[in-house]
Amino acid sequence: xxxxxxxxxxxxxxxxxxxxxxxxxxxxxxxxxxxxxxxxxxxxxxxxxxxxxxxxxxxxxxxxxxxxxxxxxxxxxxxxxxxxxxxxxxxxxxxxxxxxxxxxxxxxxxxxxxxxxxxxxxxxxxxxxxxxxxxxxxxxxxxxxxxxxxxxxxxxxxxxxxxxxxxxxxxxxxxxxxxxxxxxxxxxxxxxxxxxxxxxxxxxxxxxxxxxxxxxxxxxxxxxxxxxxxxxxxxxxxxxxxxxxxxxxxxxxxxxxx
Amino acid sequence: xxxxxxxxxxxxxxxxxxxxxxxxxxxxxxxxxxxxxxxxxxxxxxxxxxxxxxxxxxxxxxxxxxxxxxxxxxxxxxxxxxxxxxxxxxxxxxxxxxxxxxxxxxxxxxxxxxxxxxxxxxxxxxxxxxxxxxxxxxxxxxxxxxxxxxxxxxxxxxxxxxxxxxxxxxxxxxxx
Numbered sequence: 001x002x003x004x005x006x007x008x009x010x011x012x013x014x015x016x017x018x019x020x021x022x023x024x025x026x027x028x029x030x031x032x033x034x035x036x037x038x039x040x041x042x043x044x045x046x047x048x049x050x051x052x053x054x055x056x057x058x059x060x061x062x063x064x065x066x067x068x069x070x071x072x073x074x075x076x077x078x079x080x081x082x083x084x085x086x087x088x089x090x091x092x093x094x095x096x097x098x099x100x101x102x103x104x105x106x107x108x109x110x111x112x113x114x115x116x117x118x119x120x121x122x123x124x125x126x127x128x129x130x131x132x133x134x135x136x137x138x139x140x141x142x143x144x145x146x147x148x149x150x151x152x153x154x155x156x157x158x159x160x161x162x163x164x165x166x167x168x169x170x171x172x173x174x175x176x177x178x179x180x181x182x183x184x185x186x187x188x189x190x191x192x193x194x195x196x197x198x199x200x201x202x203x204x205x206x207x208x209x210x211x212x213x214x215x216x217x218x219x220x221x222x223x224x225x226x227x228x229x230x231x232x233x234x235x236x237x238x239x240x241x242x243x244x245x246x247x248x249x250x251x252x253x254x255x256x257x258x
Numbered sequence: 259x260x261x262x263x264x265x266x267x268x269x270x271x272x273x274x275x276x277x278x279x280x281x282x283x284x285x286x287x288x289x290x291x292x293x294x295x296x297x298x299x300x301x302x303x304x305x306x307x308x309x310x311x312x313x314x315x316x317x318x319x320x321x322x323x324x325x326x327x328x329x330x331x332x333x334x335x336x337x338x339x340x341x342x343x344x345x346x347x348x349x350x351x352x353x354x355x356x357x358x359x360x361x362x363x364x365x366x367x368x369x370x371x372x373x374x375x376x377x378x379x380x381x382x383x384x385x386x387x388x389x390x391x392x393x394x395x396x397x398x399x400x401x402x403x404x405x406x407x408x409x410x411x412x413x414x415x416x417x418x419x420x421x422x423x424x425x426x427x428x429x430x431x432x433x434x
Contacts, residue, residue: 006412007408007409007412010408010411010412010415011393011408014386014393014411016392016393041415041419042415045387045415045418045419045422046387048422049383049387049388049418050387050388053278053368053371053372053388054274054388055273055274055277055283055368056270056273057269057270057273057290058283058287061273061287061290061291062269064291065269065290065291065294068291068294068295069261069294069295069298072295072298072299126262127266130262130263130266130267131267133263133267134267216262217260217262
């Protein structure tokens with residue numbers, strides 16, 4: 001039944017043939033019904049495997065791994081000589097030597113006072129941010145126009161966040177995305193600031209968090225507006241993040257003056 | 259030094275691969291967690307190599323280690339198809355009860371289908387179809403000649419197609 005060319009056909013399907021080889025197989029396909037049927041099988045099987053047999057990482061595992069990694073000494077810090085021990089310290093100790101001293105104080109205060117904020121949520125936020133930086137994951141709706149992004153959320157997320165473009169101030173709106181967070185469909189507004197991507201997550205939250213912290217090297221800045229909880233996540237500096245937050249808060253006041 | 263940026267994006271790949279290797283989600287979770295820790299501790303060794311292949315190799319080694327330990331512990335040798343089922347599920351957490359039953363159904367279907375494929379076939383299929391690795395990379399990772407990779411892949415595909423055909427009889431449209 002199967003043709004002598006079936007292995008080469010498979011290589012063709014897998015993109016493993018050079019151009020002359022591919023041309024030969026294409027010519028062969030014209031006259032070989034067995035190979036045409038095999039090619040169709042290969043295509044259908046691939047689609048079915050990717051659709052049915054590609055399990056995603058359970059959120060609990062992702063969170064458990066992030067927690068576990070936080071307990072590890074910094075990667076590559078196999079017995080570091082004393083003068084170079086900075087690599088074992090949390091990065092923000094070095095980063096916040098000067099201007100960010102108050103931010104450091106706030107971070108420490110937050111870590112001491114607020115053990116109730118689930119570390120699972122922090123892990124979810126950082127994981128979602130990191131995932132968004134992978135190719136094709138950053139945005140679901142691409143637009144610099146708030147009037148395109150905002151209505152998109154009404155069908156895709158459980159909250160309606162503040163959306164505005166602040167290109168003039170250096171924060172360009174690039175689009176929106178829906179992420180699953182804290183068991184809800186969170187709305188994510190994505191900004192580009194210089195080389196940094198800033199994800200602004202929003203979801204509905206009865207309590208309310210208004211703090212800042214650092215996780216796996218990313219900054220997380222929380223604030224609350226009405227029933228909507230916001231969190232900006234980025235590797236941009238604290239001051240840069242805080243500026244965007246101020247712009248968003250001012251915009252919220254303009255949107256909703258009472 | 260950016261472990262999160264270079265390695266963590268491949269967490270999904272590591273989990274999918276582990277899931278195909280062991281067929282029980284609890285065992286897969288343990289393997290993935292152990293693999294990420296090993297990767298983290300050995301991050302210096304990555305240097306320029308492809309992070310995804312590197313992480314999948316670690317997953318494969320972790321699985322092999324767990325598999326060997328399991329075999330050594332077993333008083334009576336088990337048949338190949340069942341001997342990876344138990345053993346390193348000690349640290350698995352209890353899943354959220356609300357989602358547990360749906361997950362269990364999906365998991366059963368997944369396990370049922372994959373349990374009928376040989377370990378060698380599962381491995382090569384996962385690397386090619388899910389992780390989209392080239393023949394050469396698969397050959398390197400599995401330490402097989404490329405020709406063996408090609409013929410094994412062809413047999414694995416034929417085997418899975420047969421299984422799918424028998425399993426989905428009566429519900430046309432998945433795979434003909």
